[in-house]
Amino acid sequence: MKLPTAGKPHDELLAEMRALQDGDADWHSGKIWSLVYFAGDDVAEVLKEAYTTFLYTNGLSVAAFRSLQKLESEVIAMTAELLGGSEAVGNMTSGGTESILMAIKTARDMARARRPDLSEPEMVLPVTAHPAFEKGAHYFSVKPVHIPVDEEFRADVEAARAAITDNTVLIVGSAPCYPYGTVDPIPELAALARERGIGCHVDACVGGFLLPFLRRLGYEVPPWDFGVPGVTSISADLHKYGYAARGSSTVMYRSKEVRRHQFFSYADWPGGLYGSPTMAGSRPGGAIAAAWAVMNYLGEEGYLRLARTVMDTAQKLKDGINAIPGLQVMGKPDASIFSFASDSVDIYAVADAMDSRGWHLDRQQMPPKLHLVVTPAHKEIAGQFLADLEDSTQSAATEGPTPGDRAAMYGMLGSLPDRGAVEKVIQDFLDRATEPKEDPMAGLPGGGGRGSEAS
Numbered sequence: 001m002k003l004p005t006a007g008k009p010h011d012e013l014l015a016e017m018r019a020l021q022d023g024d025a026d027w028h029s030g031k032i033w034s035l036v037y038f039a040g041d042d043v044a045e046v047l048k049e050a051y052t053t054f055l056y057t058n059g060l061s062v063a064a065f066r067s068l069q070k071l072e073s074e075v076i077a078m079t080a081e082l083l084g085g086s087e088a089v090g091n092m093t094s095g096g097t098e099s100i101l102m103a104i105k106t107a108r109d110m111a112r113a114r115r116p117d118l119s120e121p122e123m124v125l126p127v128t129a130h131p132a133f134e135k136g137a138h139y140f141s142v143k144p145v146h147i148p149v150d151e152e153f154r155a156d157v158e159a160a161r162a163a164i165t166d167n168t169v170l171i172v173g174s175a176p177c178y179p180y181g182t183v184d185p186i187p188e189l190a191a192l193a194r195e196r197g198i199g200c201h202v203d204a205c206v207g208g209f210l211l212p213f214l215r216r217l218g219y220e221v222p223p224w225d226f227g228v229p230g231v232t233s234i235s236a237d238l239h240k241y242g243y244a245a246r247g248s249s250t251v252m253y254r255s256k257e258v259r260r261h262q263f264f265s266y267a268d269w270p271g272g273l274y275g276s277p278t279m280a281g282s283r284p285g286g287a288i289a290a291a292w293a294v295m296n297y298l299g300e301e302g303y304l305r306l307a308r309t310v311m312d313t314a315q316k317l318k319d320g321i322n323a324i325p326g327l328q329v330m331g332k333p334d335a336s337i338f339s340f341a342s343d344s345v346d347i348y349a350v351a352d353a354m355d356s357r358g359w360h361l362d363r364q365q366m367p368p369k370l371h372l373v374v375t376p377a378h379k380e381i382a383g384q385f386l387a388d389l390e391d392s393t394q395s396a397a398t399e400g401p402t403p404g405d406r407a408a409m410y411g412m413l414g415s416l417p418d419r420g421a422v423e424k425v426i427q428d429f430l431d432r433a434t435e436p437k438e439d440p441m442a443g444l445p446g447g448g449g450r451g452s453e454a455s
């Protein structure tokens with residue numbers, strides 16, 4: 001494959017690209033349960049126009065693009081208020097992962113500023129924390145120290161206390177965690193951090209633009225934001241329940257003093273003085289503009305309306321799942337993200353049966369379970385989902401896993417004791433993912449061949 005010698009016409013290209021999308025997950029009608037947060041065609045139009053209006057702008061220079069300075073600083077100010085910290089400061093990033101990477105680097109450098117001798121920094125995190133923390137640990141040479149969760153799938157505070165050493169620079173909690181949708185005991189974790197003068201990061205990537213509205217609607221939400229003493233940073237993704245365009249998140253800090261440790265500056269480059277707040281150099285102005293647009297388009301009323309829809313739909317789904325013989329929702333999810341398992345059927349065989357009905361469900365492991373992130377797109381389709389789920393559970397119970405389907409593979413990969421071997425499988429998948437003619441699922445052990453992504 002090489003660059004075409006002659007360019008192709010606009011219309012022909014777009015037709016070719018649209019045809020490719022026929023094979024994608026059907027997010028518009030809500031048949032996918034992660035990856036896309038669709039709030040309706042009207043919101044989509046606002047995002048598209050805002051994004052394309054700022055398509056060529058670059059958030060690297062607020063001197064050249066004063067417009068972006070205004071938009072980003074207002075997004076940050078509105079976010080700070082939502083997160084209970086009117087004094088809080090922050091930056092927009094490309095996503096939850098970048099926000100988390102920045103929070104880890106900031107906590108490490110804040111600790112080093114006080115203790116220049118600190119050579120082997122550590123962070124304490126629940127096993128349910130997002131893999132972006134492992135990535136950050138790997139990139140920034142901070143040792144991850146894992147703590148278990150309790151029977152409600154919330155971080156074990158006593159284990160956190162015991163895991164802290166003189167080298168600990170950061171304690172992590174989630175609001176909520178992705179696998180179970182439960183909020184960790186943030187006041188207790190933050191108090192431990194405060195006693196020692198170290199960072200406490202709350203990962204509200206998925207909850208940051210949902211939980212504040214749940215509280216206003218009267219739902220009971222455990223304390224998790226800057227109102228909790230000792231919380232030093234929070235990540236909150238605009239491109240999840242903020243309903244912004246993909247490629248936008250926020251990383252927020254209690255004070256400017258904390259955030260100083262995030263910045264990068266270099267004064268000796270022949271190309272000029274260089275400063276950049278986050279990982280990225282050039283930054284898409286479109287993502288900043290779209291975030292500002294959707295926040296102002298929806299307003300508090302719009303977010304409250306969507307939050308109510310999402311919570312009503314989640315309740316209907318949880319009740320419906322618990323009513324299907326053999327299926328149980330796990331723990332006590334605090335919002336609209338949850339997982340369910342089975343004590344009688346192979347839950348991965350249920351997922352395969354759902355695949356063949358056009359659904360796209362995340363398979364989770366340890367223990368095997370399926371996962372739902374409920375969005376406004378699911379309101380109309382929840383009834384059909386439950387009917388299909390009941391059928392799929394029955395067929396999995398009577399027929400068991402279909403040979404060549406994904407169930408056997410996920411079962412095997414989830415329980416293989418040699419996790420290094422499983423990581424190699426993942427890396428082989430990543431290799432295949434950039435080869436144009438390959439089906440990345442095809443080379444997986446135990447069959448595969450359907451779908452296009454390792455969830």
Ligand SMILES: *Cc1c(COP(=O)(O)O)cnc(C)c1O
Pocket residue numbers: 094095096097098130132174176177178203204205206237249
């Ligand atoms: C989505 C998510 C992340 C990572 O965000 P990306 O935008 O995918 O990089 C981190 N933590 C939690 C709890 C999440 O739900």
